Amino acid sequence: MKALVLAGGKGTRLRPLTHTSAKQLVPVANKPVLYYGLEAIRDAGITGVGVIVGDTGREVQSAVGDGSAFGLDVTYIHQEAPLGLAHCVLIAREFLADEPFVMYLGDNFLVDGITGLVDSFRQADYDAQILLTKVAEPQFYGVAELGPDGEIIGLEEKPEHPRSDLAIVGVYTFSPAIHEAVRAISPSARGELEITDAITWLIDNGRRVHSHFVSGYWRDTGRLQDMLECNRIVLEAIEPDIRGTVDGLSDITGRVVIEPGAVVENSVIRGPAVIGAHTKIVNSFVGPYTSIGEGCTLEHAEVEYAIVLGESTIRGVSRLTYSLIGRNVEVTRAPGVPDTCQLMVGDHSRVQVRS
Structure with missing residues (x-):
């Protein structure tokens, strides 16, 4: 089994920090978020890892190297533009070959790791397994709608009017059947190949897709409040x-x-x-x-x-x-009087001062 780690993207919600740095390398308790994911993959018994990189690829590669520091064998795959999660699977076809794999979004954080998810997938006969958790603002995530027996009846990517509060966590497991699915779908209105569309294609074509609820702590660290909350959780331990x-x-x-x-x-x-x-x-x-x-x-x-x-x-x-x-x-502190604030702030920044 292999792993595909996504470490590209623009990181728009953490600007201006991510104008000059990869969002996956922002630290939690003084360790980059990406490192937690790589360690979770290693602990699940997976060593072959493909890392999707974009504009910040040189920085990611410098931080991760060949993967040996984590007990991994890392291959880098360049994505010329953020064209969707399913596009990442498409361009990683040669690396993934015909093996099942975990797809891990490098800015996601799971305290309990992914060993249980990987083990359950290995023991079952699923073509895809997705992780779900309830969130307060589902419009910012991929969202799943379940039927009365827990079956998946609908998937949407960042819907304006979500049909449920079940967010799709950024860790997926797939059989090689996903390669046919990503070739069959078309770009969404956002201009991206959506992984939710590829999973929907699997369901529509009679493939076995399973959902699993996250039992431990999870965060997508794309926003300030999420970074600080992850930092709090790690520091607690x-x-x-x-x-x-x-x-x-x-x-x-x-x-x-x-x-x-x-x-x-x-x-x-x-x-x-x-x-x-x-x-x-x-x-x-x-x-x-x-x-x-x-x-x-x-x-x-x-x-x-x-x-x-x-x-x-x-x-x-x-x-x-x-x-x-x-x-x-x-x-x-600004010198002299009056008691003023002096700021030189870049684009997409946010500053709050007490008046």
Whole structure:
């Protein structure tokens, strides 16, 4: 059995961060989201992985390499434009050959992994198996409608008026029958080959398609609130591990990880929180559910429920919360009077200030 991991796409909901970075590489608890998926695939006993990449392919390839760090053998497949999930299957035909496979959307996050899903598919005689979970805003997802006996009677991709609240989770298992399906369908109104249309084709042509409900935690990390929630969930499970330097004036409470080379001086850190390697925290407060990347500097700052990527500086700012700060960002207090805000903000950004 093989795996097809989708690591392309535009990441429009996380702009401007994803103008310069792949959305799958945004970190949760200081580890890229994509890594969690690759580890889940390995833990399910799959080693042959095809990774679909697009405009950010060079960055993804640099981060993942040949896959050996994960115990995988990775092949990269370039998609010239985001033409749909079914199009990804179409262009991966040579790699997938005639083996069953898992298709894993690289920006999805499942706490319990995919071993149970893969095992159930291996033991059954399905041509496709989809994961479902109830969501509050189904219009942002592929949506499934089930009949009275749990059978799939309809699938829609991001419908304006959803017929149910059952979102299709971004992990699928397929038999080689899916290759005939993706060749048979036409682009949707969005101009994409939709995987929901391909699965519908399988159902209409008498193929066995099964649905399975997610029992654990799942998120599509395409939005700020989802990233922060995933970060919270992972941090809830960390074990304290202080390998950096903490002076006697600092107060470290709860589950806190301080990586090697990090320095904490006259500061308060309340876990769960992760402080990256070679980061310096001075006269500052780091609150719960916060991940600070490597090589950052916090001075006279207060940060809580946030993700801060590497090499960024936060100085003289209180109180920063519910935030995602990119790499090499500088957030500082405006000098002098009056008490003003000074901003230089790129396209597709969002800034909230207290008036």
